[in-house]
Amino acid sequence: MNPFGYTRAGDVAEAVRTAASDGAAQFIAGGTNLVDLMKERITAPSRLIDITRLPLRAVESLPDGGLKIGALVSNHDLAYHPEVVARYPLLSQAILAGASPQLRNMASTGGNLLQRTRCYYFYDAALPCNKRAPGSGCPALAGVNRIHAILGASEQCIAVHPSDMCVALAALAATVHVTGPAGSRTIEFAAFHRLPGDTPERDTNLQPGELVTAVELPRQGFAAHASYLKVRDRHSYAFALVSVAAALELEDGKIAEARLALGGVAHKPWRDPTAEDLLRGRSPDDALFARVGEHLVRDARGRGHNDFKIALVRRAVVRALQQAVAGGSQA
Template sequence: MNRFSYARPSDIAEAVREVGADPSARFIAGGTNLVDLMKYNVERPTRLIDITRLPLDRIEKADGGGLRVGALVPNADLAYDAQVSKRYPLLADALLAGASPQLRNMASTGGNLLQRTRCLYFYDTATPCNKREPGSGCSAIKGVNRINAILGTSDKCIATHPSDMCVGLAALGAKVHVAGPDGERVIPFADFHRLPGDQPERDTNLGERELIVAVELPNEDFSTNYSYLKLRDRLSYAFALVSVAAALRLEGGTIKEARIALGGVAHKPWRDTSAEDALRGQRPEEAVFKKAADHILRDAKGFGHNDFKIDLARRAIVRALSQAAAGTPQTQTDKRIQ
């Protein structure tokens, strides 16, 4: 790990000024991802700006009737919050599917959004990686790519986004509140993370000197017919090979509204609104869900080792939607697939 200096600002404006004074500075809260990257020599910040003293650790009612979650709310507190469990159980389940209890106690809401995408070669500084060193090449495309993306890839990068929480937030249509030198702005969750394109080194559309201050959950009810299904190599403490956040609003035996987001398959949480639109007015049946899965995966592409993910994702979408329709969400205590 390289040497670095350290600052601990007491307000948001000071934090923004501190990070703007050094192009290599990074914000740090729980440090569950950044510290690992520093140990691997993937990230080399010369200055850390500790934001844990900022007043961003509350869950409050938002102006529109939803909830405003401060960027420093720990993942565990968010998952077990009474309002979240009642109104947004899909998000609570996604959180409980991720990491371990110890990590959930440390990891923050804002930090979860900023997890770097996952790829074996990104973490191995002895191999070429366009995400670490733009223009050096992507070792994963012709290498060991079992965990890599099948949707939204480019010839520059096939890494995957690792967060479970973000898949739930994508399905719910959350908003991200950020502060920077030019004031505050709101980013729709669908626009927060990026596909790799020609700039795989950029995981998000957050400005260099911007700080996440809160995540806003919309005032919508998907608390009855939902499921978060996570498929992984082992039941405990593993990233998703494929995950699905599914939520339905049923009325008169048909689907009035549908939300579907996938994790483990792309450089960002993957949501296809055209597939959701096609489900409206349909009966919640397996044949209908299979068509939706085929639509979502119409452009999916494997790279050899990860070809299996396409069929795995197809079956996972159908299973998660079936669980949601039946009102029998996948339990996060007994993680065997229902």
């Protein structure tokens, strides 16, 4: 691990000023991903800006019926918060499907959004990686790529985003609040993360020095018909091969509203509104769900070891939608 400076920020303004004055500084909260990256010499910040004492731990009900979640709320506290369990069970299910109890106790809401990929090649500093060193190459293209992307990838990078929580936030159409040197702004969740394109080193659309301060959920939480399905190599403490966040609103036996997001298949949580359009106004049945699954992988491309993900998405979408109709979570 390289030497680094340390600053404990007293408020958001101080944290942002410190980051703006040192382009190689990074914010640290729970550190469940950043510390690993530092130990493996994947990242070497010149300074860590400790934000753990900032007043960003509240979960607040909003006048419009939504919910505002402070960036420092732990994954554990968020998953078991009464408002989240009752109104946004999809989010609770997704968080509890990730990591381990010990990590969920430390990991923060804001930090979860900023997780970096778990690609084997990204984590091996002895190998080239366009995400670590732009222009050096992507060994995953022709290498062991079982866990890699089948949607939205480029010839520069086929890594996937690792978060479960973010898949649910994508389906719920959350909004991210950030503060930076230019002031505060909001970012629609669909625009927060990036596809790799020619700049795979950039995971998000945050500007230099910007700090995530909160995540806002809209009023509609799909409490009655939502399900998070995660398919992985083992039942706990494993990243998704494919995951599906499915949320439905049913009226008179038909689907009045639908949300779908996929994890484990792209550089960002994957949400395709055209697939949701296929569900609206229709009666829920397996044939319809199968068509939606097929639609979602219409542009998918496997790279050999990960070809199985295409068929897995089709089946996982059907199962997740079945569970959402039944109002149950993954067994």
